[in-house]
Amino acid sequence: MGTDWKKSKPAARVLCGWLGMMGLLAALFSLLACGPAVLGGSAAGMGDLLAGQVSGSVYYQQRMADLFYNCSLMAAGGASPTGQTLTESQNTQLRTQARQAIGSDDGALASGEVLFAVLPDTETGAAFTNSDFALWEDGRVAAPLGYSVALAYSDGSSWGNRALLAAYDKLLAGQTVHPSAEGLESAVVVLAVRNSGDLWQPGFVSEGRVQAADLRPFLLLILTGSAAALVCGVVCLVWHRRAKPARAWAASLTGRVWLEAKLLIWLAALFCFWCWRVIYFPDPLWTVLPVLGWPLVWLTAVDLRQGGAGVFRRSLLARLGGLVRAAWLGQPWQARVAWPAVLCWLVPAAMVPLLWLMFFSCYWAAPGLVLFALVLGHLAALAVALAGLVVQLRFCRDAGRLTGALHTLRSEGAARPLHFKASAPLHDAAEDLNALREGIDAAVEQQRRADRMKMELLTNVSHDLKTPLTSIINYADLLCAEPLEGAAADYAKVIQRKADRLKHMVQDVFDLSKAASGSLPLAPAPIDLAKLIRQTLADMDEAIAASPLTFRTSLAPEAWVLADGERMYRVFQNLFSNALRYSLAGSRVYVELTAENGQAVARVKNVAGYEMEFDPAEITERFVRGDPSRTGEGSGLGLSIAKSFTEACGGTLEVRVDADLFCVQVALPLTEKPAPEDAGDGAEPSEECAAGAL
Numbered sequence: 064m065g066t067d068w069k070k071s072k073p074a075a076r077v078l079c080g081w082l083g084m085m086g087l088l089a090a091l092f093s094l095l096a097c098g099p100a101v102l103g104g105s106a107a108g109m110g111d112l113l114a115g116q117v118s119g120s121v122y123y124q125q126r127m128a129d130l131f132y133n134c135s136l137m138a139a140g141g142a143s144p145t146g147q148t149l150t151e152s153q154n155t156q157l158r159t160q161a162r163q164a165i166g167s168d169d170g171a172l173a174s175g176e177v178l179f180a181v182l183p184d185t186e187t188g189a190a191f192t193n194s195d196f197a198l199w200e201d202g203r204v205a206a207p208l209g210y211s212v213a214l215a216y217s218d219g220s221s222w223g224n225r226a227l228l229a230a231y232d233k234l235l236a237g238q239t240v241h242p243s244a245e246g247l248e249s250a251v252v253v254l255a256v257r258n259s260g261d262l263w264q265p266g267f268v269s270e271g272r273v274q275a276a277d278l279r280p281f282l283l284l285i286l287t288g289s290a291a292a293l294v295c296g297v298v299c300l301v302w303h304r305r306a307k308p309a310r311a312w313a314a315s316l317t318g319r320v321w322l323e324a325k326l327l328i329w330l331a332a333l334f335c336f337w338c339w340r341v342i343y344f345p346d347p348l349w350t351v352l353p354v355l356g357w358p359l360v361w362l363t364a365v366d367l368r369q370g371g372a373g374v375f376r377r378s379l380l381a382r383l384g385g386l387v388r389a390a391w392l393g394q395p396w397q398a399r400v401a402w403p404a405v406l407c408w409l410v411p412a413a414m415v416p417l418l419w420l421m422f423f424s425c426y427w428a429a430p431g432l433v434l435f436a437l438v439l440g441h442l443a444a445l446a447v448a449l450a451g452l453v454v455q456l457r458f459c460r461d462a463g464r465l466t467g468a469l470h471t472l473r474s475e476g477a478a479r480p481l482h483f484k485a486s487a488p489l490h491d492a493a494e495d496l497n498a499l500r501e502g503i504d505a506a507v508e509q510q511r512r513a514d515r516m517k518m519e520l521l522t523n524v525s526h527d528l529k530t531p532l533t534s535i536i537n538y539a540d541l542l543c544a545e546p547l548e549g550a551a552a553d554y555a556k557v558i559q560r561k562a563d564r565l566k567h568m569v570q571d572v573f574d575l576s577k578a579a580s581g582s583l584p585l586a587p588a589p590i591d592l593a594k595l596i597r598q599t600l601a602d603m604d605e606a607i608a609a610s611p612l613t614f615r616t617s618l619a620p621e622a623w624v625l626a627d628g629e630r631m632y633r634v635f636q637n638l639f640s641n642a643l644r645y646s647l648a649g650s651r652v653y654v655e656l657t658a659e660n661g662q663a664v665a666r667v668k669n670v671a672g673y674e675m676e677f678d679p680a681e682i683t684e685r686f687v688r689g690d691p692s693r694t695g696e697g698s699g700l701g702l703s704i705a706k707s708f709t710e711a712c713g714g715t716l717e718v719r720v721d722a723d724l725f726c727v728q729v730a731l732p733l734t735e736k737p738a739p740e741d742a743g744d745g746a747e748p749s750e751e752c753a754a755g756a757l
Contacts, residue, residue, distance in 0.1 A: 083295025084361065090288030093281040108226035112275055112282050117256070118213070120278070123271025124230035126171075130179065131214045131231055131254055132238070133161040137191060138181045138216070139246025148243050157240065162191075171266025175257065178210060182251040198253040206255040216252040219244075223254070314369030317362050322378035325363070332359055400458050400488045407451020411444035418444075461489045468496060472503070532569065536562045585627045585711060589737045592622045592631070592663050593656055599635045600654070607639075611648040612669075618656040622663035624731040626712035631731075634708050634716075637701040638667045638727055647672040647723070658733060665729045675720050702727070 112119025140154040149157065171177045172193050180198035181191040192198065196207045199217075206212045214223035214231065221228065235241055260269060317325075366374055375381065418440040426433050461483055468481055480500065481493040539559040547555055596618060600607070607614055642652045646669040653668040705727075706716040714731035 079295050079298050080361070083292050083298075085358070086288035086291030086295065088288075090285045090292065093284040093288065105226055105229035107224075107229055109282060111224070111226050112279055113286075115275065115279055117268060117271045117275050118224045118226045120271035120274040121230075122274050123267060124227055125234070126267040126271070127177075127213060127227050127254065127256075128230040128234040130165065130172075130177070131227075131252065132234055132242075133164045134179055134181050134252045134254070135216060135242035135247065135250075136161040136240070137165075138250035138252050139242040139244075141240040142243040142245075144239070144241060146244065148245065149240070170264070171268045174264060174266055176260055176264065176266045176268040177213075177257075178207070178253075178255040180251070180253045194255075198255060199251050204251075204253050206253075209259075210255040210257055212253060213256045214252075214254045216247055216250060219248040311369060313362060313365050317366040318370055318373070318377065320377075322375060323380070325366075328359065329363075400454070403454045404451050407447050407454065411448045414440055414444045414447075458488055461487055461493075465489055465492060465496065472496075472500060532562065532566055536566060585630065587625050587627055587712065589623050589625055589734055590628045590631070592624050592626075592665065592731065593618045593620065595628060595631055596635055596654065596656060596665065599632055599639065603636065603639055603643075606643060610643050612643065612646050613651045614654060615651055616654045618654070619658060619663075621736070622656055622658055623734050623736045624663050624714075625734045626714070626731055627708075630708040630712055634705040634729065635665070635667075637705045638729075641701050641727075642667060642669040645669070645671055645673070645725075659730075661733055662730045663733050666726055668724060668726045670723050671725050675723065675725065705729075 108119050108121065108124060110119070111117075117123050137158050141149045141157045143149075165172070165179070172179070175194075178194040178196070178198060179192060180194065182199055190197075190199070194207070198205060204212055204215050204217060212223060214221065214227050221231070256268060260272070370377075418437050422433055422437050464481060468479070471479075480497045483490040483493045487493075536559070539555065539562050542555040543552075543559050545555075596616075600614065600616070639652075639654075646652060650670040650672075653666070655666045655668075657664050702716075702718070709716040709729055709731070712731065714729060717728045717730075719726045719728065
């Protein structure tokens with residue numbers, strides 16, 4: 064899993080907050096949409112409403128309670144809330160009013176949606192009912208097939224649907240006349256309702272079914288929204304301290320959107336809301352639509368809170384204003400290009416709508432004149448736009464020439480001078496480039512003259528040093544040939560040895576200077592690098608045998624390269640001498656030669672006899688030595704000469720240091736093996752080169 068789950072935590076917190084707030088808003092809007100139609104009922108009525116039953120409708124409950132109340136008055140007569148029974152005349156008048164109320168009811172009773180039966184009817188002595196089916200038979204209540212008993216009085220008690228009983232009890236609480244308890248002991252009242260019916264059939268039952276069908280989604284939204292808001296609210300309280308990173312994450316997303324895009328999103332949302340409101344105005348479901356806009360409101364609030372004034376700066380208008388301000392306050396050529404281009408595009412953009420507005424407004428007054436003005440205006444707008452296009456194309460042409468000159472100056476170091484018209488926007492920039500080119504040419508010429516003078520100085524100094532140095536060496540040789548005794552003989556040998564070292568150092572400096580200046584004479588020819596390394600090791604066999612080191616070689620049978628044999632001999636001679644001088648006593652020196660990726664790669668590895676604390680990239684510089692004490696015989700030119708000669712032959716030399724392991728890698732491009740009669744003897748260096756040393 065790794066740590067990817069941590070990246071999703073801000074998104075999870077934002078989503079949790081959205082779900083909680085959307086659930087709360089859905090519950091509130093649903094509550095406002097249905098209002099008393101849901102809250103006016105009992106808990107049992109809400110349960111029936113969730114189950115999709117008509118008894119969950121408050122309107123249906125009230126109408127059924129009224130019907131049951133009137134039927135109960137007809138069966139039992141009336142009594143005061145305290146239980147005092149009414150007089151006979153009062154009961155007669157009460158029953159007459161109840162009968163009229165039942166008879167004047169809507170089509171639910173006439174259509175058979177609701178069946179009722181009142182036993183006994185004191186006026187006729189028979190049952191008062193609207194059904195041919197006996198709802199009371201053999202001392203028990205019975206409903207016809209397809210009907211169910213909704214409310215009933217029997218054996219002195221009322222029973223039936225709990226929601227309807229609750230509505231009836233609520234109705235009785237507000238009445239000044241109650242059914243007589245004494246009369247109810249011997250009375251029977253039954254109300255039966257058809258289990259299913261047409262929603263468009265007249266009557267309060269059908270209206271109750273429609274209301275239940277409409278209110279059930281709202282009740283579900285109220286319950287689920289409240290539950291989601293509660294759960295998400297608890298989670299958000301737990302994450303309260305971590306809400307700031309979530310808001311910052313949301314602001315980072317909205318901060319990438321331009322202000323114009325945000326306004327368009329808001330306009331689209333408001334337009335959709337308006338269309339929904341107009342189309343579904345009779346349907347209370349339109350009130351749920353604002354819930355869907357809550358994430359947009361939250362994102363806007365977070366964006367304004369986190370971004371502040373930066374929200375308004377990230378817009379197309381602000382960007383355009385910044386460009387205009389930069390053109391006005393920037394270089395002179397910017398204003399000279401920007402303002403004509405802006406005007407040449409804004410003028411046609413403003414002219415064309417005005418021309419068409421004039422056309423639709425004044426065409427009927429003077430058709431010919433309006434058409435002429437319309438055509439002429441469009442031609443003028445086109446001319447202005449073409450003028451702006453010409454200005455931009457000319458600027459692009461001059462900019463292309465300027466950037467081309469810059470590229471030439473960068474890649475080749477020289478470029479022809481640019482000459483623009485004095486009215487051209489980039490005239491001053493071209494003059495600056497010409498001055499820069501002249502300065503570069505002067506600096507290059509001065510550097511070339513300095514290098515030439517340095518080379519001449521080194522040549523003259525080397526030549527001047529060689530003459531007295533040759534005399535010193537000759538007289539040192541003569542002095543050593545004399546029969547000296549004691550300390551005089553030792554002094555003569557020291558003079559001879561130091562003179563030879565000075566001679567080699569002067570020659571190294573001279574060769575290194577020629578290699579650095581590119582004037583080193585080369586004679587490239589195909590040579591076998593494996594044979595060259597073996598010959599170099601053979602020539603140094605005496606020094607290797609006298610050292611406390613062991614050389615291990617792993618060379619390819621042959622590796623032909625195009626190089627100067629004498630220079631490469633000097634390279635490996637310096638590398639082996641360097642290993643003999645600075646390796647740890649008793650260690651091994653490994654010499655390898657392989658063919659890798661079209662190159663002959665030679666590596667010389669040894670374990671240093673001192674702690675290497677230098678930078679491998681600096682060890683090949685002149686007079687830089689790995690031994691900081693500088694107590695050895697080296698001059699610090701061996702690796703520098705080896706690198707210069709290798710690069711002069713077209714190869715590379717790289718130094719690597721790993722703890723105490725010192726490795727020098729020489730790589731040269733491989734070439735084809737020449738025919739035997741054409742093979743050069745580059746692998747057999749001259750005696751002068753073979754005799755050279757560090």
